[in-house]
Amino acid sequence: MREPMAVTIKDVAKAAGVSVASVSRALNGHENVTDATRARIVDIASRLRYRPNDAARSLITRRTRTIGAILPALQGDFFSELIRGIDLAARTRGLHLLVSSSHADADETAAALRSMQGRVDGLLVMSPHVDPGLLDANLPDALPAVIMNARIGHSRHPTLAIDDHGGALAMTRHLFSVGHRRIAFIAGPTGNFAADERLRGYRDAFAAAGIEREAIVLAGDFSEQSGRTAGHAMADDPQRPDAVFAANDLMAIGCLLALAGRGFTIPTEIAIAGFDDVPAARYVTPALTTVRARIAELGRNAVACLAAEMEALGSSSSTPQVLPCELVVRASCGRSSR
Amino acid sequence: MREPMAVTIKDVAKAAGVSVASVSRALNGHENVTDATRARIVDIASRLRYRPNDAARSLITRRTRTIGAILPALQGDFFSELIRGIDLAARTRGLHLLVSSSHADADETAAALRSMQGRVDGLLVMSPHVDPGLLDANLPDALPAVIMNARIGHSRHPTLAIDDHGGALAMTRHLFSVGHRRIAFIAGPTGNFAADERLRGYRDAFAAAGIEREAIVLAGDFSEQSGRTAGHAMADDPQRPDAVFAANDLMAIGCLLALAGRGFTIPTEIAIAGFDDVPAARYVTPALTTVRARIAELGRNAVACLAAEMEALGSSSSTPQVLPCELVVRASCGRSSR
DNA sequence: CTGAAAGCGCTTACAG
DNA sequence: CTGAAAGCGCTTACAG
Numbered sequence: 001m002r003e004p005m006a007v008t009i010k011d012v013a014k015a016a017g018v019s020v021a022s023v024s025r026a027l028n029g030h031e032n033v034t035d036a037t038r039a040r041i042v043d044i045a046s047r048l049r050y051r052p053n054d055a056a057r058s059l060i061t062r063r064t065r066t067i068g069a070i071l072p073a074l075q076g077d078f079f080s081e082l083i084r085g086i087d088l089a090a091r092t093r094g095l096h097l098l099v100s101s102s103h104a105d106a107d108e109t110a111a112a113l114r115s116m117q118g119r120v121d122g123l124l125v126m127s128p129h130v131d132p133g134l135l136d137a138n139l140p141d142a143l144p145a146v147i148m149n150a151r152i153g154h155s156r157h158p159t160l161a162i163d164d165h166g167g168a169l170a171m172t173r174h175l176f177s178v179g180h181r182r183i184a185f186i187a188g189p190t191g192n193f194a195a196d197e198r199l200r201g202y203r204d205a206f207a208a209a210g211i212e213r214e215a216i217v218l219a220g221d222f223s224e225q226s227g228r229t230a231g232h233a234m235a236d237d238p239q240r241p242d243a244v245f246a247a248n249d250l251m252a253i254g255c256l257l258a259l260a261g262r263g264f265t266i267p268t269e270i271a272i273a274g275f276d277d278v279p280a281a282r283y284v285t286p287a288l289t290t291v292r293a294r295i296a297e298l299g300r301n302a303v304a305c306l307a308a309e310m311e312a313l314g315s316s317s318s319t320p321q322v323l324p325c326e327l328v329v330r331a332s333c334g335r336s337s338r
Numbered sequence: 339m340r341e342p343m344a345v346t347i348k349d350v351a352k353a354a355g356v357s358v359a360s361v362s363r364a365l366n367g368h369e370n371v372t373d374a375t376r377a378r379i380v381d382i383a384s385r386l387r388y389r390p391n392d393a394a395r396s397l398i399t400r401r402t403r404t405i406g407a408i409l410p411a412l413q414g415d416f417f418s419e420l421i422r423g424i425d426l427a428a429r430t431r432g433l434h435l436l437v438s439s440s441h442a443d444a445d446e447t448a449a450a451l452r453s454m455q456g457r458v459d460g461l462l463v464m465s466p467h468v469d470p471g472l473l474d475a476n477l478p479d480a481l482p483a484v485i486m487n488a489r490i491g492h493s494r495h496p497t498l499a500i501d502d503h504g505g506a507l508a509m510t511r512h513l514f515s516v517g518h519r520r521i522a523f524i525a526g527p528t529g530n531f532a533a534d535e536r537l538r539g540y541r542d543a544f545a546a547a548g549i550e551r552e553a554i555v556l557a558g559d560f561s562e563q564s565g566r567t568a569g570h571a572m573a574d575d576p577q578r579p580d581a582v583f584a585a586n587d588l589m590a591i592g593c594l595l596a597l598a599g600r601g602f603t604i605p606t607e608i609a610i611a612g613f614d615d616v617p618a619a620r621y622v623t624p625a626l627t628t629v630r631a632r633i634a635e636l637g638r639n640a641v642a643c644l645a646a647e648m649e650a651l652g653s654s655s656s657t658p659q660v661l662p663c664e665l666v667v668r669a670s671c672g673r674s675s676r
Numbered sequence: 677c678t679g680a681a682a683g684c685g686c687t688t689a690c691a692g
Numbered sequence: 693c694t695g696a697a698a699g700c701g702c703t704t705a706c707a708g
Contacts, residue, residue, distance in 0.1 A: 006478070008685055019695045024687055032693055054456045055396035056685035059700050064393070066436070066457075075422040083421075084413040087439055096457065098404070098436050101425055118392045119404075119434065140344070253621060280618040283591060346701055357679045362703055370677055394701035397684050 007048045016044045027052070066096040067306060068120035070112050072128050074101045077278045078295060082148075085299025086124060093307055095121075103127070106134055113138040122306045124148060124299075125157075128192045144309035146302050149193055152320040158309065160302050160321040164194045164275075167291040167325030168201025171245055171273055174289075174327055176209060178334050180243035180271055184216040186230045186255060188247035195222065198247045198275055216241055220251045227254025234270070235262040242270060243333065249274035249281050249290055256284055256332065271333040286331035293325045345386045354382045365390070404434040405644060406458040408450050410466050412439045415616045416633060420486075423637025424462060431645055433459075441465070444472055451476040460644045462486060462637075463495075466530045482647035484640050487531055490658040496647065498640050498659040502532045502613075505629040505663030506539025509583055509611055512627075512665055514547060516672050518581035518609055522554040524568045524593060526585035533560065536585045536613060554579055558589045565592025572608070573600040580608060581671065587612035587619050587628055594622055594670065609671040624669035631663045 013020040018037065026033045026041040033041075044050075058064050069086055073079055083099070090097045098120055103109040109127050113135065116123060122144040125135065135155065139145060147159040175183050185202045188195025199217065206215045218233065220226040227246055231254065234240055246252035252274030256266060264270055266286055274281060277292035301321055351358040356375065364371045364379040371379075382388075396402050407424055411417055421437070428435045436458055441447040447465050451473065454461060460482040463473065473493065477483060485497040513521050523540045526533025537555065544553045556571065558564040565584055569592060572578055584590035590612030594604060602608055604624055612619060615630035639659055 006685095009687095010685080020686080021688080021695060021697095022693085025694090028687085034693065037693080051452070051455055053397065053685050055393045055402070056700090057687080058393035059391070059397055059685080059702085060687050062700085073422075074425055075418040077415075077418075080413040080415075080418040083437075084411075084440070087412055087437065091438070091440070096436055096453070097438070098434055099421075099425065100429070100435070102422070102429070114389070115434070117389055279616075280621045283618045283621045285623045344701095347703095348701080358702080359679060359681095359704080360677085363678090366703085372677065375677080391701050394684090395703080397686085397701080398703050400684085 006053070007050050008053065009050070012041065012045050012048055012050050015048060016041050064096075064119060064121050065094065066098055066120045067122045067124060067303070067310075068098040068100065068116040069124040069126075070103070070109065070116065071099070071101040071126050072103060074099070078276065081295040082126075082299045085296030086303055087299075088296075089300040089303035093303070095303075095307070106131065110134055110138045117143065122146070122310045124302050124306060126150075128189075128194070144306060146306040146309065148298060148302050151193065152322065158305050158320065160298060160305060161323070162194070162293040162295070162298055163322045163324050164197035164293075165201040165204070166322075167275065167293065167327075168198040168245075168247075169205050170201075170325070170327055171275070171289075171291050172202050172205030173208075174329070175243050175245060175271065175273060175333065176205070178271075180333075181211075182214070182216070182239075182241040183243040183245055184218055184230075184234065184241040186218045186220040186227060186244060186246040186251050188220060188222045188251075192222075195247050202245060220247060222248050222250060224250045224254035224257075227251030227256075228258040229254075231255035231258025232262070235259060235264065240270065243267075243273070244270065245273045245275075247275055249276040249278045249288060252288055252290070252332075253280060253284055256288065260285075267332050267334040273333050277328050281328075282330070284332075289330045289333040290328050291325045292328050294323055298323055344391070345388050346391065347388070350379065350383050350386055350388050353386060354379050402434075402457060402459050403432065404436055404458045405460045405462060405641070405648075406436040406438065406454040407462045407464075408441070408447065408454065409437065409439040409464050410441060412437070416614065419633040420464075420637045423634030424641055425637075426634075427638040427641035431641070433641075433645070444469065448472055448476045455481065460484070460648045462640050462644060464488075466527075466532070482644060484644040484647065486636060486640050489531065490660065496643050496658065498636060498643060499661070500532070500631040500633070500636055501660045501662050502535035502631075503539040503542070504660075505613065505631065505665075506536040506583075506585075507543050508539075508663070508665055509613070509627075509629050510540050510543030511546075512667070513581050513583060513609065513611060513671065514543070516609075518671075519549075520552070520554070520577075520579040521581040521583055522556055522568075522572065522579040524556045524558040524565060524582060524584040524589045526558060526560045526589075530560075533585050540583060558585060560586050560588060562588045562592035562595075565589030565594075566596040567592075569593035569596025570600070573597060573602065578608065581605075581611070582608065583611045583613075585613055587614040587616045587626060590626055590628070590670075591618060591622055594626065598623075605670050605672040611671050615666050619666075620668070622670075627668045627671040628666050629663045630666050632661055636661055 009020045009023050013023045026038040100112045126148040145157045147157050149161050152159050187199050206212045218230045256272045274288050274290040277290045281288040281290050347358045347361050351361045364376040438450045464486040483495045485495050487499050490497050525537050544550045556568045594610045612626050612628040615628045619626040619628050
């Protein structure tokens with residue numbers, strides 16, 4: 001009981017009374033085919049429900065019409081948005097999307113990189129601790145790749161990033177502008193690109209104000225719990241800051257909940273700001289002031305950049321892109337500066 | 339300037355002084371190879387950084403070691419969780435994952451189905467308005483496929499689903515048990531499987547209580563805005579219900595916000611419950627009572643089911659699975675029944 | 677245990 | 693414009 005044989009190009013050729021070469025040319029839209037022949041072939045092919053075998057085609061064309069996305073995770077608002085942008089942009093170009101995520105460490109990422117090889121025409125890579133050397137060591141030079149959210153210029157591959165630094169800088173300035181001065185920062189995990197950039201933005205704002213010595217940095221790891229912990233630490237601190245800027249919304253929310261639980265009034269006694277504008281930011285009380293990045297756009301642009309790479313093989317062009325962020329001022333920080 | 343030739347099985351054979359057949363057998367772990375030969379081949383292959391060409395292999399084995407997931411969307415907490423479960427389970431089995439989503443209508447879904455053909459060994463399909471006929475018409479009979487969140491038994495393919503009906507039934511009973519009787523239901527989009535099932539659960543609870551005539555159903559479309567609209571309608575209603583059960587959390591939150599904005603106290607004046615347990619449910623004030631489904635598990639089990647299908651070709655086995663839901667009682671509905 | 681050979685289903689120079 | 697043929701890189705009976 002073998003599987004029913006799929007219809008191949010030979011079957012179509014036979015039915016149409018032409019060679020397989022003509023079928024191939026007709027179906028692939030080559031010029032050198034009579035309209036009449038093409039019409040007959042197209043008609044028969046569809047009647048036979050002919051579907052070219054992708055493996056055979058890939059074998060000879062060396063193209064898969066597929067791109068791969070290697071991401072640290074898939075769940076959560078950030079990745080959810082990112083992958084939506086990627087998926088849409090890939091579909092628009094008729095590209096299939098292979099995904100791989102949840103890589104705990106560099107070894108797993110390397111394995112994922114290798115396993116994508118040969119199955120994709122190009123790769124989108126985001127790794128929080130991305131090491132350009134990892135890519136170079138595990139990817140053939142010829143494979144187009146685009147890196148997301150890593151330091152621009154650190155890799156020979158085109159890199160696109162959210163302007164985490166600029167967003168954090170703008171938020172810190174905003175907090176200054178509404179009258180806060182003792183602004184604590186709850187940091188994200190050290191070594192994580194976005195976390196480091198946000199911290200740098202915070203620090204630069206203090207430096208620009210000539211008060212870098214007054215920066216107060218608390219440890220965090222992007223989890224709500226670490227935000228709570230920081231919130232309790234602040235509540236216990238006799239020199240309590242008058243504002244907190246957390247490196248992401250989850251920590252800001254944890255901090256807010258902890259502080260509110262300890263009886264502090266927000267924003268009058270202490271203001272709170274986050275980063276990401278996750279959906280939940282609108283629902284906490286008071287609603288969270290935060291920084292919004294256009295993440296789907298990052299994904300979309302990354303695909304566009306990758307597609308360009310794939311077409312112009314070798315000519316690694318396209319200026320690095322840094323997508324600006326936007327301040328979203330809500331109730332948790334007092335009134336806006338304007 | 340042609341691309342650098344990749345190393346093929348021939349290169350390995352030549353370097354090892356054996357035939358390509360032996361290389362193939364050695365690398366694929368067949369028994370009939372001397373340990374010494376195998377060792378030499380493996381060594382040389384890795385030294386040459388040999389990577390079998392997947393297209394060539396697929397062409398002959400008729401396997402891609404890839405599964406496809408066709409989903410209505412990718413963003414949002416639900417799909418985020420679902421795809422996480424799918425990705426993890428696929429990885430565990432060494433299967434690649436091809437995704438396709440954002441299909442506005444049946445035509446686009448059909449196109450996605452066809453385009454996956456030949457690129458995958460099996461398919462995971464979730465379509466809110468899934469029509470078994472659509473699958474049959476666009477998929478070769480031989481392609482293993484598993485359907486998620488559709489009515490069990492309506493397709494010749496194995497189907498797994500969240501117990502939306504049971505969850506809604508349980509929530510409605512819970513609301514009865516804490517003393518509510520005039521419980522309105524904000525429905526989701528008609529025709530959407532989950533929405534319909536949840537409504538049915540609500541109705542069945544009323545029927546079981548012998549008061550089906552007292553059911554109050556308001557229209558909604560799963561959006562926060564439709565929840566707000568329903569909330570305002572209730573606020574204006576002289577015969578205001580004493581509890582609202584929304585078919586999803588987004589609508590429940592919209593309704594809660596609208597009602598709170600109109601000065602109603604929750605849960606004393608009106609209780610509110612949702613469905614899904616999205617992260618935001620914990621952050622609204624008061625925190626939302628809701629129903630939680632183990633969505634990642636649905637994805638994981640669907641992959642397991644698909645993998646079984648793929649191995650035992652033809653023997654469509656595996657009893658239909660319905661994953662139970664769990665009540666999450668928070669402050670928005672008054673005290674728990676226990 | 678090992679090799680020579682056929683063949684998977686395509687595409688593309690090369691002739692005509 | 694069309695066809696015969698080579699070849700993409702593998703795997704797998706079939707012999708030995």
